[in-house]
Structure formats: structure tokens, C-alpha cells
Amino acid sequence: MKLGSNIIDIQKKNRCIVLQTLMEHPEISRVDLVRITELNKATITNIIRDFLEMGIVKDIGQISASNGRKVAGLSLCMDDVVSVILCIRKDYVAAAVCNVHGEIRNYVKVPYRDDSDIQKILKQYKEEVDKQLAYSRDNNLKVLGLSVATLGWLLHEEDRYYIKADDVEVLGEVDIKGAFREMFPDMEIWVDHDANMSALAEWHKLGKKSDRMPESLLSIVGGIGFGGGIIIRGEVFGGFNGIAGEVGHMGINCLTRRHGKNSDFSGIWEDYASPLSIRDNVRENWMDYPDTVLAEDSTLEEIYSAYEAGDDLAEWVMKRAARYLAYGLTGLTFILNPEVIVLGDEIIRSKKFERQLYAYMKRFLPPELYKTLNIQFSDFDKNGILVGAGLAMVKHYLRTYEMIDFITEVYKKQP
Structure with a gap:
């Protein structure tokens, strides 16, 4: 505030x-x-x-x-106060409204009609926001503003925001926040990285569970790579350019291949421990395990199921992932020393995997740090990002005191 x-x-x-x-x-x-x-x-x-x-x-x-x-x-009694949420993904855009309690309504997910032209993409974003605004009007909801969760890196240059993501360079052609301001000049606009939004949702949920908010939290979402969100005393830590929390790009092996298109930085954590790397390892090694139930193109769900059933290839791949995940988390524990670490999105929720992860952490961490280690697996599905986006808008209104002006205007006292 x-x-x-x-x-x-x-x-x-x-x-x-x-x-x-x-x-x-x-x-x-x-x-x-x-x-x-x-x-x-x-x-x-x-x-x-x-x-x-x-x-x-x-x-x-x-x-x-x-x-x-x-x-x-x-x-x-403010269930009718909502934020319109837009979640920008590589292949689709998701939209919804989220009230001040983090409850999602009117969720829609639509693929891009044309992902090669930024102006056509922006037009589609506007259409989806307009639909959510119409839904809000039809249901007498009071709209705080538009909160946008982005993929990739979200770089800040003063008040300009640029998305940097492999394979979707077209999204980086415009100041994304400025574009939304032009489309919706009368709306409050909030833009942040999806991992930061997810971290806010995790922080809020943990606080409601325990009657106190964690002092610090590191949330890691796994999919194509690793994204991270850092919460310190209730505030997202974005760093100087807004990319703090990009834990997937933490180097753990300097003697390996170039990664991605954003830099020559190689040997990064997400290449070894992310859900995508798990699928890559199955594809590269399945022929060495003739008795495996897995195939070259097995899905994550199939790999996770085979792991629980004791399949040899799945066991080897997941044990390797647990070791590298623990290795990276050990470094982050020394750097950030978070009260809570939350693992979410496509990272496996498994007691078996959790035991292996903790076993490696016990080997890597000194006893003084291991005894306070608190790793939790997210209860959210992908809606965690949407919930966090709604909470981010609410926090903005509370931090600036604008919430008081808003409620005074929309909840006028009856004569």
C-alpha cells in the first residue's frame, strides 16, 4: 500500500x-x-x-x-465484484471473470484463428474481453478492471510490457499493456507473468488454510519449461526488468547445448527436470527398455501412470527428474530461503515422487535447512493462473486505496 x-x-x-x-x-x-x-x-x-x-x-x-x-x-458480501481475466497461452487464449474471493465464472478457452498476425490476435483478445464484459453486465457484476496473465518472459521498460517467448515471437511485437489500454481506455489494466499470478493464488490459498499468510513463497509451474513466482510479505517480487522468478533458466550445466532463441545460455534447469524433459527422456530411451508399456510419443499422463505402476523406464525417468528437481530446489533454497515451495501445473502430484524428491533434498541440504523444508504440491488445475490474476487486480486496488473509491461509487448508500 x-x-x-x-x-x-x-x-x-x-x-x-x-x-x-x-x-x-x-x-x-x-x-x-x-x-x-x-x-x-x-x-x-x-x-x-x-x-x-x-x-x-x-x-x-x-x-x-x-x-x-x-x-x-x-x-x-462482495461476490458481485469481479475482474475480467485474460490468460495468454501459446496456442489459445482463455478468459473468465473472477470475484474478490478467487471464484471463477464463465470460463472459455478458444484457439487462435490466426497466430501469425499480431493485429488479428489483439482483435481476438478484444472480442473475448468484450464477451466477458457483456456477461458481467447481464449478471449485474461490478467490474474492477482487466487482468492479463502472459506466457514467456514479460519484460518491463518503464510502463511498457513486452512478451518474449520462443516460437511465438509475434506476441512481442507490441507493448502488450499499451495495446490493451488502447482497446479499453476506460478500464483499469493489470498485466503480469502467469507464474506470478499462480504464485499469488497459492499464497492466498495457503493463508486461508492456516489462518496466516506465509512470509515468503516460491511457486514453480512446470509445462514446456519452468516458470516461477516469488512472493515476499504478500507482494510479488518482479526484479528490475520484471523477470525475477524465471527459475527454469537457472544454469546447472555449462557444458551442454544452446537453449531457445532468447540467448546462448545453455544447460538450464528446465532442460533436465521439467515435464517436457520427462517426455523427451522417454522418447530418447524407450527402445532400451523392451518391457516398458510406454511408447516414443507417450503423454505425460501415461508416463505418470506407468511410474505409479512400477514400469522400469518410467521409474528411471522420474527418478532422474526428481534428482534434478531437488538439485535446482537446493540452489533456490540457499538463494531465496522461502518459507514454502509450491509445485504446480503439469508437475506430477504423487506421494511416491514426493518421497523421492525429499530423499534427494535431504542429501543435498544441510540438516538445519532440511528440517524446515516445506514443499507442497498445488491443489489448483490451470485455473490457478486465473484465480491469481483476479487476486492481482484486487491487491492493486487495495494497495492504491482505490478500492474504497470503487465501493463507495458502486455501493451507494440507500436514502
């Missing part, structure tokens, strides 16, 4: 703190609001009174407070 010394800013800041706490706790008492926000009782009383009058908070009867006592509970 921004710094401010005048009384209006202080009032807005306090209200945003309360709103954020209500968003993170589906049911909460006034006593726990005082405890969590560290605002005094009178301030909480005044803010909740105003919110009740506006209709964005409701009394929900008796609940159990953190001290175990039965007390009057409160719940936020």
Missing part, C-alpha cells in the same frame, strides 16, 4: 486493511479483526458500521473466535 500522511489516506488505508482481512477470512469476529489488523476497537467498530450500511458486510450469527468463545461473526 502507498504511504500517506493525511487523514483521508489514513482512513482509506485502514478500510483497505479491514477489507483485505475480510477477504482472507470467510467468517471472522470483530475481536479477531482487532487482533489481526492491529487497529483499535473503536476504529474497527466505525469501519464495520460503515460497511454494514453499504451492504458489503453482513452479520452471520454466532461463530467460534480464535480464543474458542462464541461471538458474533461477520462475512464479506
Whole structure:
């Protein structure tokens, strides 16, 4: 949130703190609001009174407070406040609306009609956003703005944003944020990398599970490569050019082939441990395992299933992936020392794989770091990116205090 010394800013800041706490706790008492926000009782009383009058908070009867006592509970009533979400992928675009609680509605996924012309691609993006805006109007939803999750690297140059991704260079021909501003001049626009969006979703979900937000989190999504999102005290760390978290490009072998088209950097982590590398290893080695159920073109799902069933090739490939995954995570643990590491997207969710991963981490890490190691596998499917994109817009409104102006406008007090 921004710094401010005048009384209006202080009032807005306090209200945003309360709103954020209500968003993170589906049911909460006034006593726990005082405890969590560290605002005094009178301030909480005044803010909740105003919110009740506006209709964005409701009394929900008796609940159990953190001290175990039965007390009057409160719940936020802003389910109709949404962000329009656009997720830019290599072969398709996905769109939806997401409310302030991270609930997705009206999800659609459409392939590109023409992926060779950036203007035609932008036209298709506009069409999908317009459809979501029409859906919002038809359902009396209140739209905060448009939040766009991108693939590849998202490079920042002042207030210009450029996508850099292998095989889809056409997306880098325009300032993507500027393009959306031209198409929707009256909308708030937020653009960020999909891994950062996913990390926000993971951070928010973990906080709701444990009644406290992790101080730091590293989220790694695996697919064609590895993308990473770093959360520190609730904020995405983007680095100087916005590419912090591109963990897949971390070098682990300087004596190997050139990778990709963005640089001559070789021997990178995602070449050894990503889901794509797992498929590559099956394709390159399946003839050496005549009894395997796998084939040269086996899918990830088939490989993972064979691994669980004890197939020799799948066992070798997944054990190799676990070793390289642990090797990279060890380096990141020394660099970032995150409270929580979350693995998601196409990375296998498997107790068997988890045991192998932890076994390697125990070998690589000193005991002092291993004993606090907390690796979790994401509960999200691909919608985690969409949820995170919605939360990113909400955080922007809270950070700038614009949320108070927004709710004052759309929840006008009744005469």
C-alpha cells in the first residue's frame, strides 16, 4: 500500500486493511479483526458500521473466535465484484471473470484463428474481453478492471510490457499493456507473468488454510519449461526488468547445448527436470527398455501412470527428474530461503515422487535447512493462473486505496 500522511489516506488505508482481512477470512469476529489488523476497537467498530450500511458486510450469527468463545461473526458480501481475466497461452487464449474471493465464472478457452498476425490476435483478445464484459453486465457484476496473465518472459521498460517467448515471437511485437489500454481506455489494466499470478493464488490459498499468510513463497509451474513466482510479505517480487522468478533458466550445466532463441545460455534447469524433459527422456530411451508399456510419443499422463505402476523406464525417468528437481530446489533454497515451495501445473502430484524428491533434498541440504523444508504440491488445475490474476487486480486496488473509491461509487448508500 502507498504511504500517506493525511487523514483521508489514513482512513482509506485502514478500510483497505479491514477489507483485505475480510477477504482472507470467510467468517471472522470483530475481536479477531482487532487482533489481526492491529487497529483499535473503536476504529474497527466505525469501519464495520460503515460497511454494514453499504451492504458489503453482513452479520452471520454466532461463530467460534480464535480464543474458542462464541461471538458474533461477520462475512464479506462482495461476490458481485469481479475482474475480467485474460490468460495468454501459446496456442489459445482463455478468459473468465473472477470475484474478490478467487471464484471463477464463465470460463472459455478458444484457439487462435490466426497466430501469425499480431493485429488479428489483439482483435481476438478484444472480442473475448468484450464477451466477458457483456456477461458481467447481464449478471449485474461490478467490474474492477482487466487482468492479463502472459506466457514467456514479460519484460518491463518503464510502463511498457513486452512478451518474449520462443516460437511465438509475434506476441512481442507490441507493448502488450499499451495495446490493451488502447482497446479499453476506460478500464483499469493489470498485466503480469502467469507464474506470478499462480504464485499469488497459492499464497492466498495457503493463508486461508492456516489462518496466516506465509512470509515468503516460491511457486514453480512446470509445462514446456519452468516458470516461477516469488512472493515476499504478500507482494510479488518482479526484479528490475520484471523477470525475477524465471527459475527454469537457472544454469546447472555449462557444458551442454544452446537453449531457445532468447540467448546462448545453455544447460538450464528446465532442460533436465521439467515435464517436457520427462517426455523427451522417454522418447530418447524407450527402445532400451523392451518391457516398458510406454511408447516414443507417450503423454505425460501415461508416463505418470506407468511410474505409479512400477514400469522400469518410467521409474528411471522420474527418478532422474526428481534428482534434478531437488538439485535446482537446493540452489533456490540457499538463494531465496522461502518459507514454502509450491509445485504446480503439469508437475506430477504423487506421494511416491514426493518421497523421492525429499530423499534427494535431504542429501543435498544441510540438516538445519532440511528440517524446515516445506514443499507442497498445488491443489489448483490451470485455473490457478486465473484465480491469481483476479487476486492481482484486487491487491492493486487495495494497495492504491482505490478500492474504497470503487465501493463507495458502486455501493451507494440507500436514502
